[in-house]
Amino acid sequence: MFLEKINSPKDLNQVALSDLPQVADEVRQAVLNRVSIHGGHVGPNLGFTEATVALHYVFDAPTDKIVFDVSHQSYPHKILTGRAKGFIDAQSMDAISGYSSPAENPEYDNFEIGHTSTSISLASGLMKARDVMGGHENIVAVIGDGSLSGGEAFEGLDTVSELGTNLIIVVNDNEMSIAENHGGLYRDLRQLRETQGQSPLNFFKSFGLDYLYVEQGNDVLQLVQAFRRVKDTGHPIVVHIHTEKGHGFQPAVENKERWHWSMPFHIEDGSLRDQSRGGEYMPLMLGKWLREEIKRDPKLVCISSAVPAAIGFGPEERKAAGQQYIDVGIAEEEAVALASGMAKRGAHPVYSTYATFLQRTYDQISQDLAVNGNPAVINVIGSSIYGMSDFTHICFFDIPMLSHIPNLIYLAPTTYEELIAMEAWAIRQEKRSVAIRVPEWGVLHTDQEVDKDYDEINKFKLDHLGSRVAIIAVGDFYQKGLKVKQLLAARGIDATLINPRYLSGVDEQMLQSLESGHQVVATLEDGSLDGGFGERIARYYGPTAMRVINFGVRKALYDRYDVQQLMKDNHLLDEQIADDILAVLDKA
């Protein structure tokens, strides 16, 4: 077995060229071993296995720099740079992240990368610095698996062409994004594939870039040949390689979308190891409701930016929605502007994506949408400490990001029924740009009547009027508010409970009314304390005698945390919250 002897690219260089296919097979088995036991990105890594072996065979990392776009296709790279154990040994898997990470391996991983379309732009910086400081290393930017359609990638292509020095852009063209590819550009890629790269119409060349096509992108020997040709080039060149997503694992080849990422599975047949999962999950329930609403409302159009599964739009659901569904591919900025334009023209656009990817659209939400007040709806998915916990995929900084943008209404439903009522209102009203924080933490139902109309902006809902302590519990932390209320009741305090519903403003009238009969207001939010909802409440009461205590998550970088530990560290366990409130009350 070669892998046992390969601890770095230097070891790989000792392998005879003719043995590289065997090395690639072993890398592929290691990838499969990890994802089948631990879960992770399957198709992207299987497809890029040979290319990674060839890259490390030809280029001299760490002197030469390889930058992986998205970096969910960097597993083979990790295996070849001293981290094979995390793929072979089930006990060591947790120590290795699913993305490139200098924290994990500063020598070979150049950047923490989890968002898409960044490799060329980041590489342009390595390139410019090399040229200014004097250096001769090769810089390689890997891009593909759908991420070429993101604006930052285009901007990067435009710049590196002008810089004009050594840079090798490896375009991993597997004909796919997470779901299928979208956009006119992919027609050009197809034409290039069909003409073996000879088509005179060439997107990359139109940027002034040199170009080389490799049809057999899963043939390690062909790739070695191609990379040797471009190594030490004096100008930027695109190496367009045609690969097969999921290569070497039949289930992943046959159903590329299903196998982009997977929970742990049996290698024999691809069946999931844990079949017990399921049950209610709010984003999927919302998607189901939206598909029903599409039938009732011919103006409704659901927009996705390459993550349709986030609200359960699988291939069949997309087909059924027809014209009323559009996936723009990995192009979040376009998705928001598209939604704004559609709303302007009288349609009912609803764009749903994860909060972490929505970061791409801060300006579009502010300028293209909210400044215009066009009535589009944005569903913010995953915004919770219970959401994705990877370093680059944290979703719980959405309130600081969205709630301070002027003229944007940001709503936080607490139950399924309230979510649907807010969604229906947001879609049908024609005056305001609305974002909705889709609950991630469990599914709470209510048998109470929920309001249908949210036109009275910033009107908080008083669910129980008690005294001394008022709890303002945001979104899916309303459940926590209920529990804390019970704990306080057991200690003789009948706490007031408020569902604020609006994250983008405060109900000054209600806050003022609390000044009689209350000494402490506590805010609970499933997100960042800094710039969060609670701080606005603290500001309101700042000049008064009211004591305010905000519960949420401290600003910091987080990576694959344990949720219970995170809660404990941030004093978010129910008992901790109750204790802290009582401590403040004692001193008030």
Added chain:
Amino acid sequence: MFLEKINSPKDLNQVALSDLPQVADEVRQAVLNRVSIHGGHVGPNLGFTEATVALHYVFDAPTDKIVFDVSHQSYPHKILTGRAKGFIDAQSMDAISGYSSPAENPEYDNFEIGHTSTSISLASGLMKARDVMGGHENIVAVIGDGSLSGGEAFEGLDTVSELGTNLIIVVNDNEMSIAENHGGLYRDLRQLRETQGQSPLNFFKSFGLDYLYVEQGNDVLQLVQAFRRVKDTGHPIVVHIHTEKGHGFQPAVENKERWHWSMPFHIEDGSLRDQSRGGEYMPLMLGKWLREEIKRDPKLVCISSAVPAAIGFGPEERKAAGQQYIDVGIAEEEAVALASGMAKRGAHPVYSTYATFLQRTYDQISQDLAVNGNPAVINVIGSSIYGMSDFTHICFFDIPMLSHIPNLIYLAPTTYEELIAMEAWAIRQEKRSVAIRVPEWGVLHTDQEVDKDYDEINKFKLDHLGSRVAIIAVGDFYQKGLKVKQLLAARGIDATLINPRYLSGVDEQMLQSLESGHQVVATLEDGSLDGGFGERIARYYGPTAMRVINFGVRKALYDRYDVQQLMKDNHLLDEQIADDILAVLDKA
């Protein structure tokens, strides 16, 4: 005079084709009349005059929809859609904004647009909604004057190609951005110009788009002919028109960069009406220092995204900086990623741009830069109520945007000397991603020694220890803090004065120390209250007996406000602040 009779495109349609050159001349004179008296965008509008006349002659607005990118080239459109008075009558100019604005004219202006590269994406929404809802109008997206290089424009091109129905993209190719164009793409445009659109390598066609070239983009009759050819097309088509920026006004033709935008001037020779302007201006002083530092530090590279003048990098200064200066064009995302990559490779990148444009890079700052902790420096320009006041160019929402991003240090210098000390530290240190809020409001100097080292993160500076009231005055509002302190002194209160310096965190130790001897803490910031610095202070003291009062600007949309009135409305006049503080102190 034709203009007197043209109150809408319908009136224009009554004009004989052969008279259109005359109409265009009158429009040009009207544009010149306004900008010479009122100031505004000169070159972009003069170059797009004929095209606008032709567009409105051929298309049937408001049924047909025209979307202007950046929209600083929409002056001729305004003149032809009932707003000529704002260009002819000196008394009526203030009523008309410099950008397209539905608030001003809901019939003909489809979007409030001030940021670049958005027209195609917004038009894609109009297009999709039209197709879903059933409609047959033409949709026209105008783009150019450098804005084609922004990522959102590319994403839009990619999407409209896939949508495949009627859309006319007018590319106004004037060979310029605000300064010269940058990026490989512009080489393709040049090749297309040189081959009269016949080059087989065609950027637009590589997206699957149809294409038409018009060499004489300032010949209204040729343009009418071209637009008539594409009207009612059943698929997306690019009409690439070659125009001259500043056409018809010789000074603007000869010095295109100088005449992109201008203060009021004498039409005869282009000399400024008000020569008295000048004096010290902090961003320019910073630029000057950077140009000196470039000579001292060979690793330093100044990055611009099409607004080099923001820190005084004119053509000569850029030339002198050589390799140590780079303009990526309108491509802010690339600028941040480039900076991160350069810092990773050991260079000293400094990216300077206006806060409003920095909104484009929220995700890049978070992911490409701060998550990686690469030691790049970002100078945030214009962040003040004294900055640009146009609807789409408000810069004072930067603190909510930047200060809550984990692992980013955001500094607010109060004086020129402190600015330079912070800048020098930020450039030379190698551990942290740093943004600096360059003061906009006047230039304060200090003869006190300023700290050279800012490694002790979140360490506030106690400038005067008094009692009862503590004023924490941020950045260029430190001046205001000094004045308020004086006013309080006159009323017998010796207030403590603190320069917090760090916007991205709080000095808990210092805040705690204030609890003895102080009843009220007041925060002063030249920016948004919501999500601002002050709210974090309010949160800190929430559970305590300390009274906190935050001064800043209320969250709202703002447009061409009067600064004094804005101050008054937000209780930011020195006397108002002192009064408000005393009122809180009285009740404490």
